[in-house]
Amino acid sequence: MTITVLDSYTAMRATLTAPLAERPDLLRRMLEPTAGMYRYFPGTPDLVQLHHMGGGFRADRAVDGALAGLEALHDAQAWDRIEAAMKAALMVQLDATPDIRVPDIQVMIVLGDHADPHFMDVGLGMSGNGGISGYIWLAFWPSPENLARLEATAVHELNHNLRYSNVRWDPETVTVGEHVVSEGLADAFARHRYGDLGYTRIGVPSLHDNAVYDKVIGGLGIRGMQNFAAYVHGDAIAARFGGTPVGLPTGAGYAVGNRLVDAYLAHTGQQAPDALLVDSADVIELAIK
Template identity: 50%
Template sequence: MYFFVPGGVDMATVHQQNFGFPVDGREVADERIRKGLDELVAADAWSRVSSALEEGVAALTSAVPGLEVPDLRILLVLGDPTNAHFMDEVHGVSGFGGISGYITITVWPHPIVLDRLEAIVVHELHHNVRYSPGGIVWDPATVTVGEHVVSEGLADMFAAELYGHRGYTHFVSDQTRADDAVLAKVASGFGVTGMSDFASWVLGDASAVLFGAQPVGLPTGAGYAAGARLVRAYLDATGTTAASSTRTPSADILEVALPRLGLASDATH
């Protein structure tokens, strides 16, 4: 997955940063990890992940004839039950699908995570196809908050097209989803470039503090909430789907969506 990084990466550090299970032999943690692993096995998690990928790929290729989907490798990791942020703030899920051909998903088997497992998988699949060759180019130095927010909205809406309400990222509260002030605040940051500030604008203040970024006054999952509203407005206006819009530029989506939500159409993106 990290073949492009000169000299590679320290996989133990990557594992920890992605909230992976502790590997330092803590007895209490070990007991919880065994129990968590048993719960994933009992839930048939790996087979469900595989089936969800197949269903998601079929939906994307049906919506976009000729769409090329990369060879996919997926890593399902049991999370760290001793990490309060992972367990309580983001409710046992962390995913990354932004590198073409590779998806990593870290979970703790909270009931809602097990219920949403397929939706979590196809959310990351949508990201992966969006940023694969022939799609949107993600340059870490120049990519904007607007692109990231739109991508989260598209991925959630795609998951919702397949799985209904289970498609929506579960660590985002209903209050955050409906808050116009949150939407406006996130929109004010659309022109911010570079990935270093994305935690602040997309994940919210709690994650920003954790990752060493400057909080900007947003609740957890604010960017997901804003993204879903923007993408919903775009889809309603154009009569399209999140599947068929997998590689639609964020500028095109924002140009349509922002005025429909009462926001300035000239917001930077």
Template identity: 30%
Template sequence: MKSNWIPTNDYYGRLLTEPDVAKREQLYLDLFIRPWQQMMNMMQRPGMDSNDSFAGAKTWGWLLPHQTEQIAALLQKMEHANAWEIGEAAAAKAAARFAPYADRFNFDTFEGWLVLADPAFFANDPQPGYTGATDWFAPRYIGQFWEPDERNLPHLAGLVAHEMHHLVRFRVFPFNPQTTTVAEYIVLEGMAESFAAELFGEEVVGYYVTQFDDTMLDAAKSLIANGLHKTGFNVIRSYIFGDELAVQSGYEPLGGMPTYGGYAVGYHVVQAFLQRTGMSAAEATFVSADEIVAQSQFFA
């Protein structure tokens, strides 16, 4: 398996050196929007102007081509931290780990992106300055930073591995908003984070695991234990993301689910499974969620 690391820092440099507004906007559309257009068309929020060429970028909170001062400031911070070099090396290492399983996929290259996001858009977001996502239509993933600092930049390699792992797991066990279960979703997230930790150490494990205390974990574990086989996208999101984000997003909170509870529980489930079986996270990628939950004995 190969990694194609997109030089988005060079893309931003091209934007910043283009004085003509119309040409800068066209560059942005060609370099950033066009590759993600199909995914963006699915993710736009209700009420957004369908004729707005930048609607998808606005939905995701990306810095836009007119925000040159913010782009320049964030770009400088990220480049000073060698973010693109770290991301590229992490992407290559993560892709190589799946080389023995290449015959199980209908693609041979993972495509990785880093994008600068707007701090104002994420002003009320609980995430500490960064997030990630995958493309549902292509083997492509993305990391977004809006407040790069000493808290989150050390997690960059883990972010890359986590999102890349989703691309593999989705090909083996396709995600379906109607039929995917809570168990499948927590294992999806827990396996991705375990893969990152296996490659780069526990120091890259995300805040959604490390900032969970025992009381929060017990509360999340109790709720998830009784909902493992529930389905429905909004239902499983309540288990994964917790009450606060459920209220913000307009779906029903469970009552007592901590923020990102499903991520934390999923990580501990997968870690228990790996310890009991001796499998690597890469090997366990091809094991069903029900088997992982059962063999982990986490809920026993």
């Protein structure tokens, strides 16, 4: 079991300093080692298009300040910090759950697109995907808030990767409840390591909003990934990816997931690493009694 943080800095710098016409192919070559994270997509997805949709820097047009942003991320030692954080967190997790399956994990760090209002204003300049076993994708714009959370964000995604290397996720039958609880578990693990920096930023504004809590709780039984993005990510992010708004703010499911998992941990006396593989139905049952 190895965690490999890919040298995307060198590849991104080469991409951003190349003639514009050459940049998409250079970016595609950089992304190729993590193509397996899209293995459940129909057909052969375009890696550059998916990179752009996820908030990664543009390779199809020049964006002022992108190279400076990359250097700021590099100067903050993002690659070294994330690698160290993930390896230390893995040891903590294995102390609690020594028999879990741990895949070899490829970690791709990319510069976010600071010219994309959705990425910067809705997503607060950061995004991650760790739910596909063996792959973690992280996008950052190097604001002070995001640089402070590099380790916590990476550890959140590591928690997802370890959970879904051992717990089956079926896109057709998975529930809102499973996804919401998984976000709460990942934040709880990140908070176990880094305190309040472990809260996913988009969920913080709704942490104590009881109307948001009640609406998400009412949707916990909805099945099928295609049906529930807004309950987890909120209307604006769901709409970005073709989902249906339901009247929820950005990060609603993260806020509710934290409340559910905190209630579960308090009830059971467990720490976050102990709960990695807990059945989401058990969390919900105990938390909302």
